Amino acid sequence: MTSLEHPQPWLEHYPEGIDWSCELTRQPLNDYIDQAAVRFRDRPAIDFLGRKT
Secondary structure (H helix, E strand, O other), rough: OOOOOOOHHHHHOOOOOOOOOOOOOOOOOOHHHHHHHHOOOOOOOOOOOOOEO
8 A cells, every 4th residue: 555545554554543634723732731731630741660759
C-alpha cells in the first residue's frame, strides 16, 4: 500500500475505539495541559526507569 492509497497510514495503528475525527475545543495548548493536570492529579506525571513522580 502506498501513501497515495492511504493518505493517513498512522490511522491503521490507532487502538480500537479511537475516533480520529472527533471534535476538539480550540484553546491554547497550555489550557489542555492545565486541565489534564487537574483531571489526572492522582496519576504519575513521569514513569521513568522504575521511578514515578
